[in-house]
Amino acid sequence: MSDLLRLYARTKSGSWLHDLNAESINVQFISGIEGKRQAEYLPLKNTILLADDPDSAVLFGSYIHELYHAYQRYRYGLLLYWLFLGLFRPLMERGAKKAELDATEFACSYRLETWKKESGL
Numbered sequence: 001m002s003d004l005l006r007l008y009a010r011t012k013s014g015s016w017l018h019d020l021n022a023e024s025i026n027v028q029f030i031s032g033i034e035g036k037r038q039a040e041y042l043p044l045k046n047t048i049l050l051a052d053d054p055d056s057a058v059l060f061g062s063y064i065h066e067l068y069h070a071y072q073r074y075r076y077g078l079l080l081y082w083l084f085l086g087l088f089r090p091l092m093e094r095g096a097k098k099a100e101l102d103a104t105e106f107a108c109s110y111r112l113e114t115w116k117k118e119s120g121l
C-alpha cells in the first residue's frame, strides 16, 4: 500500500499528502462488520483503524479517507479539528470523501495499467 501511496502523492489531487507524514500514522487492521463503519481515524492515538477489504482499490480509498482526516487534524490542530468535526462534520466529511473517491479511482486505473503491462498489451 505504501508504494501506491507514494505514487498517489505525486498526482495533483494527492499533493496534500506532502504536508503529512503518512508513514508515522499507525494502521491497525480490524475485522469489518457488514453495514458498519469500516474505518476510523483516532486523533489521540494517531492511529487509523482499517477493516481489510478484498478489493485493494476500495481498501486504498478507505485508507486515504482516514489519512485525510489525519491531515485535517494536523492542519487545524487537535482542538479545532474536534470543534470543526462537531460544527461542520458534513463539510469535513465531504473533503475526506472526495479524497477517498479520487484515490479509489487512482488505484483502479493503476491496477488496470499493471494488468495491461502483465498481459503485454
Ligand SMILES: [Zn+2]
Pocket: 065, 069, 093, 096
Ligand atoms: Zn470520514
